[in-house]
Amino acid sequence: TSDKPGPSASAAPAGSTGSEDKGTGAQSKFFVQADYDAQMAMRRAQPTGSPDKPWEQSIDPQFVDTAKYKKAGPYHLCFSNAAVNNPWRQVGWKTMQAEVALHKEITKFTALDAEGKDDKQISDIAELTGKGCDALIVSPNTTATLTPAVSGACPKVPVIVFDRGVQTDCPVTFIKPIGGYAFGAAAAEFLIDKVPPGGKILALRILPGVDVLETRWSAAKVAFDKSDLKVVGVEFTDGDAAKTKSVVSDYIQRYGKIDGVWMDAGATAVAAVEAFEDAGQPVPPINGEDQQDFLKKWSDAKLTAVAPTYPTYQWRTPVIAALKILKGEQVPKVWNLPQPTITQENLATYLKPGMPPLHYALCGCENLPGYPQKWGGTS
Amino acid sequence: MRRALPIFVVLAGLLVAIAIANPYFLEPPAFLAFVKRAAPLVILAAGQYFVIVSGEFDLSVGSLITAEVVIAARLIDGSAAATWPVLALLIVLGLLTGLVNGTVTTLLRVPSFITTLGMLLILSGAIFLWTGGAPRGALSPQFRELGRGSLGPVPWSVLILAAVAAAAICAMRAGFGHTLIAAGDNDRAAALSGVRVARVRTVAFMISGLSAAVAAILLGGFAGVSAQVGQGLEFQAITAVVLGGVALGGGRGSVVAAMAGAFTLEALFTLLNLYGISGAVEPAVQGVIIIAAVALGAVSLPRRRAAAAS
Amino acid sequence: MTQQLKLRRGGAEGSFLRRLSADRPARAVYVALALLIVLGWLLFALDGGRFLSQENIVGIQQRSAALGIVAVGQTLVILAGSLDLSVAYLISLTSLVAAEIMAGADGGVPAAVAAVLAVSATVGLVNGLIVTRLRVHAFIATLGVALIIRGALDERYDGPAGSVPESFQHLGYDRIGPIPVSALLWAAVAASAWLLLSRTRLGYRIYAVGGDAEVARLSGVRTERVVIAAHVLCSVCAGIAGLLLASRLGAGAPTVGTDGGYDLESIAAVVLGGTALAGGRGGVAGTVGGVLLLAVLDSIFNQLEVNSFAKDVVRGVVLVAALAIYARRRRTT
Amino acid sequence: MLRMTGIGKSFLGVRVLDGVDLEASAGEVHAVVGENGAGKSTLMKILAGVHTPDEGTIEIDGRSVAFGHPIEAQRAGVAIIYQELTLLPERTVAENVFLGREPVRRGLVDRAAMESATGELLSSLGEESFGPRDLVRRLSVAQQQVVEIAKALSLNARIVVMDEPTAALADHEVELLYTLVRRLTGRGIAVLYISHRLPEIFELADRITVLKDGARVTTAEASSLDTATLVRLMVGRELDSYYPPRAAEPPGEVMLSVRGGGNARLHGIDLDLRAGEIVGVAGLQGSGRTELAKALFGAEPFTSGEMTPCRPRSVREGIAAGIGLVTEDRKAEGLLLNQHVRDNALLVARAAGTRRPGIERLLERVRLTPPRPTQEVRLLSGGNQQKVVLAKWMTVAPRVLLFDEPTRGVDVGAKAVIHELMRELARDGTAILMISSELPELIGMSDRILVLRDGRIAGELPAGATEEAVMHLAAAS
Numbered sequence A: 001t002s003d004k005p006g007p008s009a010s011a012a013p014a015g016s017t018g019s020e021d022k023g024t025g026a027q028s029k030f031f032v033q034a035d036y037d038a039q040m041a042m043r044r045a046q047p048t049g050s051p052d053k054p055w056e057q058s059i060d061p062q063f064v065d066t067a068k069y070k071k072a073g074p075y076h077l078c079f080s081n082a083a084v085n086n087p088w089r090q091v092g093w094k095t096m097q098a099e100v101a102l103h104k105e106i107t108k109f110t111a112l113d114a115e116g117k118d119d120k121q122i123s124d125i126a127e128l129t130g131k132g133c134d135a136l137i138v139s140p141n142t143t144a145t146l147t148p149a150v151s152g153a154c155p156k157v158p159v160i161v162f163d164r165g166v167q168t169d170c171p172v173t174f175i176k177p178i179g180g181y182a183f184g185a186a187a188a189e190f191l192i193d194k195v196p197p198g199g200k201i202l203a204l205r206i207l208p209g210v211d212v213l214e215t216r217w218s219a220a221k222v223a224f225d226k227s228d229l230k231v232v233g234v235e236f237t238d239g240d241a242a243k244t245k246s247v248v249s250d251y252i253q254r255y256g257k258i259d260g261v262w263m264d265a266g267a268t269a270v271a272a273v274e275a276f277e278d279a280g281q282p283v284p285p286i287n288g289e290d291q292q293d294f295l296k297k298w299s300d301a302k303l304t305a306v307a308p309t310y311p312t313y314q315w316r317t318p319v320i321a322a323l324k325i326l327k328g329e330q331v332p333k334v335w336n337l338p339q340p341t342i343t344q345e346n347l348a349t350y351l352k353p354g355m356p357p358l359h360y361a362l363c364g365c366e367n368l369p370g371y372p373q374k375w376g377g378t379s
Numbered sequence B: 001m002r003r004a005l006p007i008f009v010v011l012a013g014l015l016v017a018i019a020i021a022n023p024y025f026l027e028p029p030a031f032l033a034f035v036k037r038a039a040p041l042v043i044l045a046a047g048q049y050f051v052i053v054s055g056e057f058d059l060s061v062g063s064l065i066t067a068e069v070v071i072a073a074r075l076i077d078g079s080a081a082a083t084w085p086v087l088a089l090l091i092v093l094g095l096l097t098g099l100v101n102g103t104v105t106t107l108l109r110v111p112s113f114i115t116t117l118g119m120l121l122i123l124s125g126a127i128f129l130w131t132g133g134a135p136r137g138a139l140s141p142q143f144r145e146l147g148r149g150s151l152g153p154v155p156w157s158v159l160i161l162a163a164v165a166a167a168a169i170c171a172m173r174a175g176f177g178h179t180l181i182a183a184g185d186n187d188r189a190a191a192l193s194g195v196r197v198a199r200v201r202t203v204a205f206m207i208s209g210l211s212a213a214v215a216a217i218l219l220g221g222f223a224g225v226s227a228q229v230g231q232g233l234e235f236q237a238i239t240a241v242v243l244g245g246v247a248l249g250g251g252r253g254s255v256v257a258a259m260a261g262a263f264t265l266e267a268l269f270t271l272l273n274l275y276g277i278s279g280a281v282e283p284a285v286q287g288v289i290i291i292a293a294v295a296l297g298a299v300s301l302p303r304r305r306a307a308a309a310s
Numbered sequence C: 001m002t003q004q005l006k007l008r009r010g011g012a013e014g015s016f017l018r019r020l021s022a023d024r025p026a027r028a029v030y031v032a033l034a035l036l037i038v039l040g041w042l043l044f045a046l047d048g049g050r051f052l053s054q055e056n057i058v059g060i061q062q063r064s065a066a067l068g069i070v071a072v073g074q075t076l077v078i079l080a081g082s083l084d085l086s087v088a089y090l091i092s093l094t095s096l097v098a099a100e101i102m103a104g105a106d107g108g109v110p111a112a113v114a115a116v117l118a119v120s121a122t123v124g125l126v127n128g129l130i131v132t133r134l135r136v137h138a139f140i141a142t143l144g145v146a147l148i149i150r151g152a153l154d155e156r157y158d159g160p161a162g163s164v165p166e167s168f169q170h171l172g173y174d175r176i177g178p179i180p181v182s183a184l185l186w187a188a189v190a191a192s193a194w195l196l197l198s199r200t201r202l203g204y205r206i207y208a209v210g211g212d213a214e215v216a217r218l219s220g221v222r223t224e225r226v227v228i229a230a231h232v233l234c235s236v237c238a239g240i241a242g243l244l245l246a247s248r249l250g251a252g253a254p255t256v257g258t259d260g261g262y263d264l265e266s267i268a269a270v271v272l273g274g275t276a277l278a279g280g281r282g283g284v285a286g287t288v289g290g291v292l293l294l295a296v297l298d299s300i301f302n303q304l305e306v307n308s309f310a311k312d313v314v315r316g317v318v319l320v321a322a323l324a325i326y327a328r329r330r331r332t333t
Numbered sequence D: 001m002l003r004m005t006g007i008g009k010s011f012l013g014v015r016v017l018d019g020v021d022l023e024a025s026a027g028e029v030h031a032v033v034g035e036n037g038a039g040k041s042t043l044m045k046i047l048a049g050v051h052t053p054d055e056g057t058i059e060i061d062g063r064s065v066a067f068g069h070p071i072e073a074q075r076a077g078v079a080i081i082y083q084e085l086t087l088l089p090e091r092t093v094a095e096n097v098f099l100g101r102e103p104v105r106r107g108l109v110d111r112a113a114m115e116s117a118t119g120e121l122l123s124s125l126g127e128e129s130f131g132p133r134d135l136v137r138r139l140s141v142a143q144q145q146v147v148e149i150a151k152a153l154s155l156n157a158r159i160v161v162m163d164e165p166t167a168a169l170a171d172h173e174v175e176l177l178y179t180l181v182r183r184l185t186g187r188g189i190a191v192l193y194i195s196h197r198l199p200e201i202f203e204l205a206d207r208i209t210v211l212k213d214g215a216r217v218t219t220a221e222a223s224s225l226d227t228a229t230l231v232r233l234m235v236g237r238e239l240d241s242y243y244p245p246r247a248a249e250p251p252g253e254v255m256l257s258v259r260g261g262g263n264a265r266l267h268g269i270d271l272d273l274r275a276g277e278i279v280g281v282a283g284l285q286g287s288g289r290t291e292l293a294k295a296l297f298g299a300e301p302f303t304s305g306e307m308t309p310c311r312p313r314s315v316r317e318g319i320a321a322g323i324g325l326v327t328e329d330r331k332a333e334g335l336l337l338n339q340h341v342r343d344n345a346l347l348v349a350r351a352a353g354t355r356r357p358g359i360e361r362l363l364e365r366v367r368l369t370p371p372r373p374t375q376e377v378r379l380l381s382g383g384n385q386q387k388v389v390l391a392k393w394m395t396v397a398p399r400v401l402l403f404d405e406p407t408r409g410v411d412v413g414a415k416a417v418i419h420e421l422m423r424e425l426a427r428d429g430t431a432i433l434m435i436s437s438e439l440p441e442l443i444g445m446s447d448r449i450l451v452l453r454d455g456r457i458a459g460e461l462p463a464g465a466t467e468e469a470v471m472h473l474a475a476a477s
């Protein structure tokens, strides 16, 4: 006997673009021109569906038939979660649980947390496929390494993958926002627009080698290479606020003035802003993410800022998709969710006093039962 | 003191190297900024020194720091009025954690490596169980002042560091310090000479917890709430203490040297950054230097002993 | 002298039985394991599941195999009075070495296995040399080596790399009846280590050096060689775990070791099994029990869908409580 | 058979051995004597491959050898019983005996062969109280010494070194050892024998080499020397009388008294200690002498009975009640080896939180040589270490001071100093209890002697009692 999944297609990411020296370094191994082009196109495309429910919208959907999965309720949904080890996943996980609670036909919801361990998630998926689930939702910890496990589950149960993908198209649907290129490009374009030519940009990244983050930077690199800005530094911060602050202070000290800050994730944006404040300098144009602490800082300190997002409302979609599949309704093969950008104009709508500082504004959870207490907020 | 000499030579060398790369470094503002940045680790190393010299380990300080910052944020929730009571609570919590570590280690005879590893798991689990996985609330500006602000040109953290250093040196000069080292050198002999070994060790753990609380206040103040403020700090603190020539296993080394070890580590990070060695190579360089420094310390130890004996 | 010393004498019971019962903490961990299984069975029954179902048993074995292999290696170094904090990064490194050399081709498997063994043995040798020749405390030495490996990983790899041929994935996924191949691999590693410790000179000397290095040296044991050998064996175990993980992941991953927390968890499993952290006392049987205990605990947590924070709290409490009980037993006997 | 010539060795720049020659021929017992720190053990450790000499040569059977590791010396036929016990408490007797040389069959250790060989060795030593499978942890110190001897014998060596093998043995066990040594020499084995107990030397040795300050003073036929000459050679001066005179005045008030004291190992202990008096305690190994001292001190308290001024339940209570204990095992229980003399001497005062006396005067008073407070204690000789332990207690001026084997492993010169100090303390009004396995010392120093047997006081003897009387009480069944 073997629990081994079937063969998996592994696509090596490739591609690079030449660049004259803009200080941005070599292009990432993860850069794929076709994906980049597709995401750039999607940013301009109009999503289908009701704008009130962005988590049900999709861009350029190619529907697949799901009649073969149709069965009568009640349903037992299963979920293999990569981890709940950061605020983004926390907000998302709570949102997903609230979504599940909305549907009476889901009588059982089994979720296993892999705690960020690939090997545990492989075992978890194997365990869940043996538990009689009607549909399996997977949020993979890493793309390549979870592929065999997902391929193994596909023949036994309809699989819905979201957030990170897997290198097989056996899941019924793959749900994601537009993607990392769109995030990185939005922030870079904002800086190119706001920072005067020749301005010095500091790029802050969390870690090398994480696909979703690599794509963000590679899109920004493409944009900066075409601009007349100078990227004076690309630094890794480990997502640590203290380190971020130190790095930014060092750059202010070394270059006297920094004209713009690009970030691949917003968690440490406030620390970067504070570094300028502590140095007694005006805060230059900067990007963050949709976390409350940054939005509040933005509004309080009247920053020139922008916040591209990687919306947490995508955690609602897999549950909705699972029910659609089990009811035999069509779902997009790749479910591209809209990925809004918070700008000065719409900042007020996303600023939610009473929510915790690390809460993500685009949780799509405001109308879910239990809001805001379940998300740690006060009304 | 003589034993601690090498670390000061290394530290001076690193500072000179930094100054060569960045001439402004030795000017007061830049140097104070460096000391300010180093302050939390130095304080933590001072606390860890007490535990190590008494013959134990404290692996729980990193997650204690995270827990303290997260607790502070949730309890203060941006309110100025809550700041001082919460600060007091954080101190009490640090002491209490140390008390539990110390009691379990000394009375239940669990090796401190395991006691504090368990405490690490318990603290990091419990704190997020309480807040539902991510920090909530916010630190007040008053709280942040200690880590961010300054008194005239001198940052508060530098002043606090100076006070902590003075207190640590006094504690080691006092009878307590001597009995602590006695317990670390030979706990049976110390006990048979009337030293309350369990008590002084427990106090050492409490000092370590206290230092973690102070470091948490400074780190939270410096950079704000985050779920990973304390990550890896326990290993950095132990590394710093060992760099300072303090023997793991207890009984040997000075607190000043331990703090110098922390400064050295911080200077090393700064230097690596300055020379553009960051990202991938950084940990490797760090690893080589730590092994080399400790190995050299071990090799040159006999010569120093001979010098002391002649 | 005979009349005044009323010693409790061992008598002439079979030596095997005597040795098993001399290894008291190991027995304690199996008692705890049995109790936990009963508890798990009850909880599952209340929940409408079956604890001793095939899936669950397979799951427990799959979950514990990699940690189990590392922990067996860790037992050897801890018994020798040392410690290895570099195993987690080494696992990542070897998983990558394996997957990259295999590059999806069946032909690459022998070369990859050889390379992994060579790389891990080298790392073990370096650890051992730093600990013995440079006299750096194992805690610092292996932490430093871990940082160096981490640097190499960060420098070279941005994410999962290489790929493992299908034939090699049998190791990670196949099973013979209810027993996964990976569990058999673990059993083989544990059995070899047990044989090594209880029946070979090296094993005897590992206990001797861990018990008192000076005494061992004065008795004519080349202590440095023993410590180095223990480190090499421990690293080789980590390498084997890296191979196993590569076969499960289908690729090598630069974070698989650290994400799994194999450094501290393996130490936790070893001490849970009753091996003294100071060295010289304990054994592989206890470690196997310790790993199984953690795995069963995990399986129960999974069934109850306890969140990972609560798990950490329980693990921490179990660890400290177990060691407190061992310490008590040692004092009263 | 063995010839060591011009052996020199320095530790950390301190010259410990300086051009020492030593030889031994087959069937001879060659004793090496000298004060603490004279370099006896170091010389033997060089022979055993523990240390490498800085200069000099070693020849065995005319072939020059150089040992880099103890195993090489073993292979060349040198066996050594170290001064310190070198056993693993968590392993069995057999495993200890064959440590480093386990017999193998088809690659695996042959337990059966190992155990039967150990069993034979033990019975050849007349040892029946324990077997090859017992854990060493469960053996008494004397039994462990037997294991050490078995270990050395198992090597089938041609040169056997015994570094103070009798320090932990009781008298009748010492007799057994003598027989054994004679049996070895009978087989043509050369025995190098080190002891501070001079009667033993004269009993056994054919030749005697005297070391002083790392250099050889002389080598002579044992029959050509007498005790006084030997002591003069060792110390470099005449030691007129072994023991300082007893106090002239009768003992003063009762400083400590016990009625019916008992615990797990002790039963119905009645005793009074008076100011100015030295009370000796005799008994066989395991008779409970150490337990008695620890019970009086509060380290392993009495659980029943009455004691004045108070019955201490902990060490601190004992110290608070004015009781001090000079422990049997200096290194494990008495000293902080890595700390300075000063920190050791002041430890009790610091722990008790009392005022600290001037350290220099104190070190002079205990005649520490040189009286330097900043020396690390582990670098001191055994005698000097013991003086530091004494200084430690003198800082708090205890009413009662308990001495457990105060001169074990201490050379004659330092012994005399310690004896004088004990007398001085008694004269100043301290009550002293002294445990010693050396009966001449006990008889020479004590104002009266209590004899322990099986945890009970078997009887009391006045000053000047004979050794026979003491032994009779101690061993009577």
Ligand SMILES: Nc1ncnc2c1ncn2[C@@H]1O[C@H](COP(=O)(O)OP(=O)(O)OP(=O)(O)O)[C@@H](O)[C@H]1O
Residues within 6 Å of the ligand: D011, D012, D016, D034, D035, D036, D037, D038, D039, D040, D041, D042, D043, D083, D378, D379, D380, D381, D382, D383, D409, D411
């Ligand atoms: N490993 C060592 N490192 C440093 N000094 C040492 C070492 N071993 C011995 N010494 C010193 O060498 C000198 C000789 O010591 P050794 O043990 O040979 O004396 P000994 O004659 O055996 O004395 P004792 O009668 O007390 O056993 C002493 O001053 C001792 O402190």
Ligand SMILES: Nc1ncnc2c1ncn2[C@@H]1O[C@H](COP(=O)(O)OP(=O)(O)OP(=O)(O)O)[C@@H](O)[C@H]1O
Residues within 6 Å of the ligand: C004, C005, C006, C007, C008, D138, D139, D140, D141, D283, D284, D285, D286, D287, D288, D289, D290, D291, D328, D437
């Ligand atoms: N019946 C016994 N079984 C096991 N161990 C024993 C027994 N009797 C004594 N011992 C051990 O032997 C050692 C010597 O015992 P104890 O200290 O009471 O003797 P003592 O009279 O003080 O002799 P000494 O001071 O010469 O060692 C102790 O470690 C004790 O635990």
Ligand SMILES: [Mg+2]
Residues within 6 Å of the ligand: D040, D041, D042, D083, D163
């Ligand atoms: Mg000696």
Ligand SMILES: [Mg+2]
Residues within 6 Å of the ligand: D289, D290, D291, D328, D404
């Ligand atoms: Mg005794």
